[in-house]
Structures are given as structure tokens and as C-alpha cells.
Amino acid sequence: MKVLAYGDVLDLALELVAAGRGISDNVVLLVAGDQEEKIQGLKGPNEVLLCKDVKSYDQESLVELITSIARDFDAILLPNDRRGRELVGVIAHKIGGSAATDVSSLRLENDVILIERITLGGKAIAVEELSLPAVMTIQKGRFKPLEDIEPEIREIKAPKIERRIEVLEKKEKPRVGVPLDKAEIVIAVGRGFKKKEDLKLAYELAEILGGVVGATRPLAADLKWMEEEVWIGISGVRVAPKVLVVVGASGQQQFSAGIMDSKIVVAVNNDSSAPIFEHADYGVVMDLYQFLPALIKKLKEAKGA
């Protein structure tokens, strides 16, 4: 059993290495691009393959690179972000392998890999048998990087490719690095807010409670009132705070799948039939524009006292 791990962000890649260790003693980390310095002293994988002439953002070359070395491996692990998810299906199919996304646990059983992944919009966990070779994307935050092995670093050459995708323009996305997945208190806002400026109510609440603000997908991706990295849910971030306050979000399944691990969920919504109340410990059926100011006031008083 030999496992290949690849991720453009090193921290995440080391989580993949840890995940791979669960099924193999031989986990190789592939590093692409300009990262020679960064990998000095890195620990965890049995070996590091460094391919300097493929940029870590060059999806097309990455497909070819990974496919070209794939025959040496039984499993290939990728991060469960958009980059990883764009790669996984193509690579799997090219090598005639099985594939799975959003994997939260994996183990070897005879000659299949047994994985768990969330499915049915978060209402179920599927236990799937993947035949070998298997290519999968691994959920963030599930595996703690190991620091045991000091790997050998080997440089490899990029395969020649015939480019079919021409990148005309590239705009870096602003990243603010809101630590949503690690926050203890999260305020999640949805389309119940009428204007972008009104979000200050949520920010104020977050500030008093010492938390951070996340959003539903439409608020971040469609209205673009917040950065895309803060949307919670099946296609976004999973949160696991002590307290999650969901304000003005309907709680559709694809959102709610991302909040399952929260300890206490509070929901504020003026529609008593909103599905979010099924996912909440405490529900307040009220207009957020009335309730949030009152809550903020009470919290301030409590703090003042």
C-alpha cells in the first residue's frame, strides 16, 4: 500500500499525509512549484517529491503531473477545496480508479479502502468501499499532522503537456483568514438582513461575545456582502463552535449540514416554520432588527455590571 498526498497549501497537505498514514506506512507528499525553502525541515511523509516546474495553481499541469506518477500508488489524497475537487474526478477517471470527495475517515479493509463521507445534504453518513486505486479529497481539520518522519526530498520533472486551457486573466481573491472552523463563538448571518450595512448588528454581537461572523452561501457568494471564505455549509466551511447564533438564515439542509458539530445552536428568524428551528437548541421567532439590538443591549449591560 502506497499513498500519494498532494495539496497546494502545505499545512493542509500535512493533514493529508496524516490521513494517509491511517492506511499505509508509506505516504509520499507531492509538492509543486516554488516551495523548496518551505519544505526544509518538514516532517511527516516518508518521502517528498518536489516538482519545481509545475506551479501550484496550474490545475491542468497538476492533472498531468499527478496522473503521470499515479501508477506507483494505491491511493491519492487531495484537499477537499475547490482546487482539490476540480482535480479528483479527472485524475480518478484517467487512472481508472474509484473516487470520493469530502472524506472524513478512512481505513483499509482487505483490498478496499473503507471511507466515511457526509451525504444526502448532511442527513446521512455514507460508508463506502473504494476499490484500488482510489482518489479522494479529505475534509479539512479531521487529521492532525504528524511530526515523526523526516522525509527524503526527491526532485521530479514535469511531464510534457499540450495545453488546452489558456489562462487569460488571474485575479487574486482577498483572503481575510477568518478562523471560522476554529472559532468558539460564531454568528452566522443569512438573507434575512436587508442591506449590507445592517450586518454591523452581527459584527457588534460577535465583538461583544468574542466571536466571528460567518454567512450563508447566497450572502457571501451571490450578494458578495462578505468574503467567500466565510460561507458555512456543505459547499463551504464546517463550523464547530461552542455557540452558534444563526440570524436570518432559513436553515436549508445544505447550510445546516455545516453546523452539525456546534455545541449549542441559537436561531433567530421571524418565520416560525423556517427549518433552522429544527436544527436549533434555542429558537427566537422574531424580527432580527428588533431582537439583535435588545440582545446586544442586554449583553452590554451585563458586561458593564
Add this chain to the structure above:
Amino acid sequence: MVDFDIIVVGAGPAGSVASYLLAKKGHTVLTIERGKRPGSKNMFGGRLYAWSLEKVFPNFWEEAPIEREVTREVLGLLYGDDGIEISLNGKPKAKSFTILRAKFDQWLAEKAEDAGAEIVSGVKVESPLIEDGKVKGVIVEGEEKIESSIVVAADGALSFIAEKAGLRAKLSGEDFAVGAKEVIELSKDAIEDRFRLEENEGAAQLYIGDITEGVVGGGFLYTNKDTISLGVVMRIGSLSEKVSNIETTMWNATERFKSHPLIGRYLKGGKLLEYSAHIIPETQFLRGVKLCTDGMVVVGDAAGFCVNYGLTVRGMDFAIESAIAAAEAIDIALEKGDTSASSLRRYEEALSTGMLREFEKAKKAVDLMEDQRIYTSLPKIAVNTARHLFHVDGKPKEGLYQFLRRSMSEEGISLLSALLLSWKALKSL
């Protein structure tokens, strides 16, 4: 050229039966339902009297998704933690069934579809299309106009379609009732055991007493295959009351009903599947509804063919019967090529010699049930009297007659009126 011979607004029982019958006659029918699916929005107690649907689909229960055939009727009087249940067992010739609307309405709609009706769900009709004082079709969301020779308004109790066509006045919200209903999952075995039923047999149980805290109304409970439909109907007051208060009142009354020891025993180990509350417009007060105008007829709840008995509501059978009569009149009108009000009036005539009589009788019963004491004093006196009769503690007992007189005078009722009340209550339930 019209787009369709007939447009039916609403795929409830009235709409689907009308669609079915008219499509079967070879007319082109478009049925428009605003719910995601037929039946998905329809809240209802739980019992269908079969007499009218039987005429359209003889022995429909062999094929339709019915739950159970009602063979056990129970009337209960609750007071405090105690209660009296009177039951009638047996298979009546006039059948009735417990049903769940989501499944049942869908089945009826499929029948219409199979007969050739075009059913489109998820689209709301905004208003009738009126030109030169005649209904010429409908206008749906997005201001789309669709034309037809006839429109059937089968859009339920609040019928905006009939209202906008000038066939009925705006509902005044002065007095109205609210129904709350839960569906509770229970195993088939537990249901048959606890309600003493054979397979496929069902119970219909009605309760009055202090669960409604003096408000006209009561509780109902119907057994389905592996669920129980149960709830409370209350004539709460005026629409000016805050909706959240009403919600709380209904929720509390339902909880009181469920936790009464007599009821709780039936439900033990059950799992709540759904809860909903709904306004029951007092359509029996909807006088002066016109049933047709040029190019349009009104059927079912839209025409006010629904009776609120105080603790149960009955309207599905009337809805179906009115749809049958309407379909017949429409067929003849289309055949003649005359869709004017006078040509469609045949519908009204057919009803007045048939269903309307039954309907008027049903409404009379309701007027009797208006006496608030039926819901308060009667259960209290009855339960206390039963206690007095059956409980023995070794101390000397007051005579039954004295006891009765005393408890009635406490309630401010004379013996005569108590007897009259009981008689009325039994007659109308």
C-alpha cells in the same frame, strides 16, 4: 381560440374530481395548483365520508391510498384527569375512511392526469381573466394570461378567484376557528391493540371538555395505518388577535389534549412527525355565494361547502359532490356551446335537489353546537356524576339526584336544560 376548454384552479379534492370527470368526457383541461404537489399544502383533520367519491370511483378504497375504514366511533367527555368514553362499534353501510391528504390528493390528481387533464403544480393563479364582464380564463404569476371557455374555481376556503369574479364577498375576519393538528407515528400493532381494531379498521374519536378551557371546540383523534392524526379545533375569536398568541393557545391546547391521561395512553411511545395549525374560515356563514357567472363555476370550499361542527370539520365529501354536479353542467354547457351563467345554472339546480339538503341539515347541527355550555358544563357534570356513581370511599354518599342538582346549580344549569343540552350534543355529533 382558447388554450383549454376548462381551467381548474386548485388540485384539492374538488378540483381533481372536476378535472377527472371533464377530461374523461374528452374536454381539454388544465389544472393549476399552487402547492409544490397536489395535497402538499392541504391541512385537514382526517376523515373522508365516501358517499360522493364512490359515485366517481366505485370501490375507490381498493385502489386509493386510504389509511383505515372507520369502524369505531368514540365520543369522549374530559374533565380534569378523568374522562368518559362512549363508543359505537361496527361496520356502517355508509363507509368513511381516515386518510392523509398529501397522499390522497396526489392520487386523485394522478387520476385526473391519467384521464388526460394537464396538471401543473407550483404555479399560483392570481385572478380570473375577465373581459366584457365574462370570465375568459385566468391570469397566473408573471401576468401570464391563459384562456379557456370555462374556469372552475376550486381554490379552497379563501377563494380569491371567486371573490375577484364577484361571486362572493370578502371574508370578514370577525369570528373564526383555528385547527391544530399533529401526526404521530405509532406502530400498526400498537394502534390496532390500543384502539381495539382489526387490520385496516380505524377509529374516529372526538372529545369535548376542559382542554379548550371554555372555548367552543374540542379534540379529535383518527387512526391511520401507522400514524395517528390528532388535534384541536377552537373558535378562538377575532383575527385582530396577535397571531403568535393564537399559535401559543393552539399549541397549549394540543399539549393539554395529548397529555390528558386518557389520550396519553393511546399515544405512548409515539413520535411526533408533523405539527401544523390552520385557520378554519367559518364558511357556513358565507351566505349569498353565487355558484356561477358567465364562464365560471365555484366548487368545494371555495363555494362555502364546508361545515365546522365545533370540534370537527367536514367538507371533502361536499367538495367532491359539488365537483360532480359542476362537471355535469359544464359538459352540457360546452356541448351546447353556451357557457353563460344561465346555461351553467344547471349546476346550482342539481345541487339544490341533492347535496344542498344534506348540507343544510349539517349546518343546522352546527347552530345547536354554538351553545358554549356543551363544551364546558356538560363534560364537567358528566364526569363528576360518573365519579359519584363509581367511586367508593366508604363514606356515606349523597343521593344521585341531590348530587346532580347540586352540581348543576353550581354550573347555573337547570335539569331540563342539561337534558336538552345532552340531547342536542348527541344529536349533532
Add this chain to the structure above:
Amino acid sequence: MMVTLMDIAVLIKQSLDVQELRVDQDTGKIYIEEAPTKAGDIDLNAAEEAVRIKEKVGGKATAIMLSTWGASGKRLKEAKEALKRVLAMGLDDAVLIMGEEGQKADTYVVAKTLAEVIRDNYQLVLAAEGSDDNFSGLLPARIAAELDWPFIAYATALELEGEYVKVTRSLEDYEEIVRVKLPAVIAVTQEINKPRVPKLMDIVKAGKKPLDQRDFTPPSEPKIAIRELKVPKVERKNVIIEGDVEEAAEKLLQALKEEGVL
């Protein structure tokens, strides 16, 4: 085979309506049979994009569905409903592949099947970034690999330029505008457009558009087997806090204090 200028295949999945899916945490039962299915939400975005392209450059767009729900009457009816929905939006015709064996098919098998339907007949495949019920996004990627066509996911804008298509794709760190020569497979996001709400008469007419129903025979063995579906245990108290605004705020804070989380 001759193809007209621009023929688009839009992948429509018969997805479980997860919002209406009931699961029982106590018994672990998942009521899949009872839950309805529908066209995936983001599939509608793909369909919308196809219709917009058609409106600009002409050509034809076909909805393609391989139903993996077996061959029951109920699922067949729902599959046709789902296809009718996108036909009403403006797609021209539909191919529905369905059969008992479909229940075992994984994305590998489905991709192999659909690639044969697509090859030689279409120049552009549009699909959703993920489905409502499984959200893996694997299918379009596999189809691209099977056809050896370029694959671009997470498209937030599309523009046709002759035999090229310009795509804005949104990844976590960059938004890129890329250009590929057709044929290609593109998976779109929910934000790429707002799917139109079809007119009622379009829904009626959609029922009369050609629907080519074919039997499904798996071209190969699946690579994946689902061993088990488990229900995650999440216990929520579902307490509704009553009272006016002030009281509710007070009660909520009290409750959070008692939980020891504030």
C-alpha cells in the same frame, strides 16, 4: 455524424429532495423511498446557461439524465417531471436513461454511459458543480476524462467566442478567466445566473417536447459500493423562547449561561 453549430448537453441529475428527506435519529432509519426526487438545484443553473447560449448563438440543447433510482413508476414519473422542468426553461429535448441496474451505478459507470451519448453529438457539456444529494461533483469531471475533453469547474461566467468558450472560474485563491477550445465540459456554480421561472404555457408545451427514453445497461462494474448509510446523531433541544423582545433576550442569555457556554 453532422452536428449543427452548437449543440449543448446539459446534465440533469434526478436528485433526492434532501429538504424533504426524513431520517429517524433513534432508529437510524433513512426514509429514502418515501422522499421525492427533483432536478438538482444547480442543474437549473446549468440549464439556464445553456438556454442563454442558445438565445445568443442558436443551436440545440439537450437535457441528459441517467436516473439511478431503479425503474419504479413513481421514480419514472418524477424523472419526467424533473426533465419537464428544464424543458420548460427552454431546452429542446431530453434523453432519459433508466433501469433497474441503475441503482448500483457509481459515477464511473454513469460517466462511461453518458460519455457515449455525448461523444460525436455535442460540443459542450454543462453540468452543476455538485448535486443536491451527494455533492461530489465527480460526474462531469469523469465524463470529461472519458471523452478526453478539457474540464473546467466552478464557472461563474461563460461566454462563447466562435469555437472557443471563455470561462470565469472561481477557486479559493484566484478568480481566473480561462479560454478553451470546444469541445469541453464545464461545471457551473449556483451564482452563475438566476434560473428563469418558466411560464405556465411553457410547462404545458414542455410535456410535448421529445423525450427519448432508453434502457440502462451498465457498461462496466462500479468502482464503489455503498456499504451503509448512517444517521449522524445530533441532539437539539428545540426550545422556542417566548415573550417580548426584552424578555426573550434575557431568557436566551440565561439559557446560554446555564449551558455554561457564555
